[in-house]
Amino acid sequence: MVTTGEGAHEAAPPRAAHQTASAGDCAIVARGLTKRFRGGQVAVDDLHLAVPRGSVFGFLGPNGSGKTTTIRMLLGLVQPTSGGCDVLGRPMPAGLAATLPKIGALVEGPAFYPYLSGEANLRRYDAADPAADPRTVSARVGAALERVGLGAAARKRYRAYSLGMRQRLAIAGALLGPRELLVLDEPTNGLDPQGTREVRSLIKDVAADGTTVFVSSHLLTEVEHMCTHVGVMRSGRLVTQGPIAGLRAGHAPRVRVDTPHVAQAAAVLRRLGLAEVRATAEPGEAERVTALLGEHAPERVCALLVTDGVAVRGFTVERPSLEEVFVSLTGEGFDVDA
Known part of the structure; x- marks a missing residue:
């Protein structure tokens, strides 16, 4: 009924x-x-x-x-x-x-x-x-x-x-x-x-x-x-x-590296071929580098960072949220909380 x-x-x-x-x-x-x-x-x-x-x-x-x-x-x-x-x-x-x-x-x-x-x-x-x-x-x-x-x-x-x-x-x-x-x-x-x-x-x-x-x-x-x-x-x-x-x-996960060696980590990720490498090292903000992981194995990426002398404080693979998927599909978002 x-x-x-x-x-x-x-x-x-x-x-x-x-x-x-x-x-x-x-x-x-x-x-x-x-x-x-x-x-x-x-x-x-x-x-x-x-x-x-x-x-x-x-x-x-x-x-x-x-x-x-x-x-x-x-x-x-x-x-x-x-x-x-x-x-x-x-x-x-x-x-x-x-x-x-x-x-x-x-x-x-x-x-x-x-x-x-x-x-x-x-x-x-x-x-x-x-x-x-x-x-x-x-x-x-x-x-x-x-x-x-x-x-x-x-x-x-x-x-x-x-x-x-x-x-x-x-x-x-x-x-x-x-x-x-x-x-x-x-x-x-x-x-x-x-x-x-x-x-x-x-x-x-x-x-x-x-x-x-x-x-x-x-x-x-x-x-x-x-x-x-x-x-x-x-x-x-x-x-x-x-x-x-x-x-x-269908939407690539991102890798996040928390490190004080931001520039060095970004260079390693670019050398590996990761796309959309973004570094953050502004005063008062967390020091980190993010990039699209693509087909790369995360454990290999982390190992190469350490091998190149990057001090890795944290290493996270971030899967896209449904909000990010929606925005990528439509080019716009809407209120996710109300």
């Missing part, structure tokens, strides 16, 4: 530099998905997407990049202008009736009655689902609350819930029945660090049970902590997608 903050409903193989999963192995496949609004605004432009089954897929991009519109099209809440998509092996929106009972979704934040308890809210939510069995509602509501860690707060009024508890209750509503796919739009938006950790841990637990989790976020750090795969959106277009490890592997 799908939860949205507004409650509004409208009724080629995937392309990617790091695409590895075939359509049959995917929980979500989009082919040329496009949405144009009145006035010519293009919210999503020719999207080719593949979300492997069993993955935690981070759908990453700045606010306004087309993430929520894409989710609405995937769930049949918005009709695409062109293109199509399959969710859990069925075309959407034609397969809505058969597919939606297998999907739990939270789109644009939770919406519950403030004066009802968490348990009472879930009962009302469950009653709106035509596929739900009213004979098992007590067991299912109780199990969902326990799963998200709200069993002890089941009788507490929703208005007294913290933001983290509210997000967990919304996820509990998405998990009232067995789900093959969980779709979460900005699940940590507005949460404090503790609430963020709670939701992150819950997502990992749900994924460990075999559910595919599709997480939309504008927070790079959250995607790095939670996700196995990522798709990067910018201005309505998909920039890249694939396993996070694979995206990083």
Whole structure:
């Protein structure tokens, strides 16, 4: 069953530099998905997407990049202008009736009655689902609350819930029945660090049970902590997608040498053929040299520095962060903390 903050409903193989999963192995496949609004605004432009089954897929991009519109099209809440998509092996929106009972979704934040308890809210939510069995509602509501860690707060009024508890209750509503796919739009938006950790841990637990989790976020750090795969959106277009490890592997790591012999170390690295050698020896700053490691073995680089008489205080291989990968792909960044 799908939860949205507004409650509004409208009724080629995937392309990617790091695409590895075939359509049959995917929980979500989009082919040329496009949405144009009145006035010519293009919210999503020719999207080719593949979300492997069993993955935690981070759908990453700045606010306004087309993430929520894409989710609405995937769930049949918005009709695409062109293109199509399959969710859990069925075309959407034609397969809505058969597919939606297998999907739990939270789109644009939770919406519950403030004066009802968490348990009472879930009962009302469950009653709106035509596929739900009213004979098992007590067991299912109780199990969902326990799963998200709200069993002890089941009788507490929703208005007294913290933001983290509210997000967990919304996820509990998405998990009232067995789900093959969980779709979460900005699940940590507005949460404090503790609430963020709670939701992150819950997502990992749900994924460990075999559910595919599709997480939309504008927070790079959250995607790095939670996700196995990522798709990067910018201005309505998909920039890249694939396993996070694979995206990083396509970007060379840097080596950092902490040493008082900055000029000598830089000369050694240049002689070895390392690129982008940068030395820092300004007053009040750490004395170090950095360079792209490329295909060089780090242990060999360190050994040659020592052999040439460079006093090595520290030697670090720094893998590119997801932020650095994003900037290299798009030429721009966005707020990674808020």
